[in-house]
Amino acid sequence: MTQVGEPADVLTGVVPFPAEAAAAYRAAGYWTGEPLGTILDRWVATDPDRVAVVAGPQRITYGQLDRRATEFAAGLQTLGLRAGDRAVVQLPNLPDLLVTLIAMFRVGVLPVLALPAHRRNEIGYLCAHSQARAYVVVDAAPRFDYRELAAQVRAEHPTIEHVIVAGDPGGFRSIDEVVALGAGRQVVPPEQPVPVAFFLLSGGTTGLPKLIPRTHDDYRYQLRETAAAMGFDQSGVYLAALPAAHNAALGCPGVLGALLAGGRVVLAASPSPDEVGPLIAAERVTLTTLMPSFLTLWADLADLFDTDLSGLTIEVGGARLSPEDALSAERALGATVSRWFGMAEGVLSFTRADDPDDVRLGTEGRPMSPADEMMIVSVDTDQPLPSGETGALLVRGPCTLRGYYDAADYNARSFTTDGFLRTGDLARFTPAGHLVIAGRIKDIVNRAGEKVPVEEVEGFLVRHPAVADVAVVALPDHALGERTCAVVVPRGPAPTLPDLRTFLAAHDLADYKFPDQIVIVDALPRTSLGKPDKVTLTTQLATSPR
């Protein structure tokens, strides 16, 4: 395939890896040039009847998954979609999510992975920003019809030529129909393979999410390496309890890594213990991924797991987890916890099964790749700090992007001149070289692992007629890890929390961005630069009763 690192071959708006770094990653064997569209090939050739995916009553073999992906890929080409085209994909944990991704990887159409919670505000932006030609969406969820969303999005975004629906298509075209279009046709490999395979969304700070280009090379390396580190092979069973559109459940090793390794993927609709307990027991799940708030919930409800969990490893990360909570969860569940720090941007660090307990439960372990470079610098001066000190975490490596898609100004702030990503997190290394996340600089709320872009939410709330001024801050929360608090200076009679939530719903925002709490104040404290002083606000509010 085409090599990343040669600017002429990449999409406009994608920042390539520098040629020298790309050559080094190839020479070291990290990047192998194998595209993601072939992740099933080995198992289709050797054992096509092996079960690849379990979803409710469905048990789909490698052979069946491969055939449907091939037919869908050929169908997409019949519709006129070409390598390099973008498609916003918004599917919950359905087998057709995997079919869609593998099909698109094969023809070079680039999925932009939206979350099921996204609404017109986010989907509209993603369609416009990526200039997507297609939108692949599920028919409906309880209390929400995605086809209505699709109709609005298509009316507002003329680049969207094709809406393709998993399930009942309403007035659109179904995935089944596109599969039927492709049946019996050859998939034509892209003339000019595109190094980028798909886009993930950042939990970035300024406004709407940025698009993270992930390449075939870097993601395939991540799949291989994380599966190996977790001891996941053909005998492994991976449970997708989080949305698989999240990097954590998609590729660390997640659903794609499980397929590459020849294991079995079990798809769950949610991580709630009453849903996943029976699945873990029936399928003998060996690996799953959770955010800390769900680990705590599982531990609190350990009695609901009517099965021996000693063969289960739970990868936990995405938000802060105390060593005490990690230990008590292990004890309550009888499973093994592996902690990770990671970003959809690519960087990953995690504990290994043979780490001593204090490392395994009290740190985020070591970087995934020997080629990952992690630096701790002063927040004020950007200068490297002596080892052991806490500072801003900068990262560069074979899986970490060199620039967000089509975001030159943001990139100039988000990367150092020598290509290190400013993670926005505060961290330190233990004397033995294990990563400890100590806080963050970036202005987000990490709500049960979902990143709430504070600036965007403030931008909407300040338009509410009863709001004169507003600051959104994160407050500690037992269930969510952090909850979202809107501190409001009212204009006349004070608005209520339901007022604010209704207002955001009317503006079609994803509901994980809605505030959980409102606090009314006469004025916001200000820093010397005149910005809302969120440190003071957070300290005051975190200690006052709710």
Ligand code: AMP
């Ligand atoms: P995302 O963009 O959703 O992948 O989120 C990445 C961000 O999640 C990181 O930059 C951190 O702020 C946060 N995060 C991820 N893992 C951890 C962790 N183990 N502890 C604390 N925060 C984390």
